[in-house]
Amino acid sequence: MSAELTRARTQLSNVRTYLKQAKIQMAAQALHDGIIAYLKYPLMKAEKQEFLRLLEDSTMYLAAAPKLKEVFPIALIFKEGEERQLVQTLKELLVELQKNVTDEAQQMLEALERQKQLELEKGQMLLDTAQHENAVTVFNALLTRFSEDADLKSDVAERYIRAGMYSEAFTLLAEAIELSPENIRYYNSIGMALRKMGKYDVAEKYFAKAVKVAGQDPHLFFNLGRVYVDWEKWDKCAKSALMALKLDPEFKEAEKMLAFAKKRMA
Incomplete structure (x- = not known):
């Protein structure tokens, strides 16, 4: 048996495991690739019978997955001689599953963005009532969670500047510039913070860097x-x-x- 057929057989044997782990897309891909291998490569009689059993069982397991019916109403049935029709159906299923994954990812991003805005509003409310230490605690927790978000660092820094917290603003803007050195807005903001702190020489150095960029x-x-x-x-x-x-x-x-x-x- 060729390496491709051996790999396909292993994947088909794992379909039930994938489904138990809620990895429907991997299970569907394994079945799809298994049928392609079955159609593409010659098999001896015993090998063919083994593959047919694996394909039939894998199709049955996949068709019975509860989550599958939520995203794909078309029935999956394996019949010898109708393998190509099933391959086409599986292609449609994989497209739908990928779309579903994309939609779920988008929903997660939107939920994270909403949560981010809520925490920003909470921190701003604390700044507005002069509860600066509590505001810093809220913002630090948020910034730890989104540590690579330069725009978030800049957003919080701008809030600090408006609250007269120039040292805290400088620290965040320096981190934002490290993450995104081409963003001129960060340089303008850090220059303002440093000017307010009386650190004119440092501000001058940051503006010199900015001039090289823009x-x-x-x-x-x-x-x-x-x-x-x-x-x-x-x-x-x-x-x-x-x-x-x-x-x-x-x-x-x-x-x-x-x-x-x-x-x-x-």
């Missing part, structure tokens, strides 16, 4: 200019405002910044 963003240079305003580095402030205006000549706030910097320099 040097054509006028708001990037404007926000860097705001760092220089607080830092009272008027020459650098003027240069930042000029860069913002070069990229966007209609940027009114950058015009005001440039005028202010020139006035202070004078």
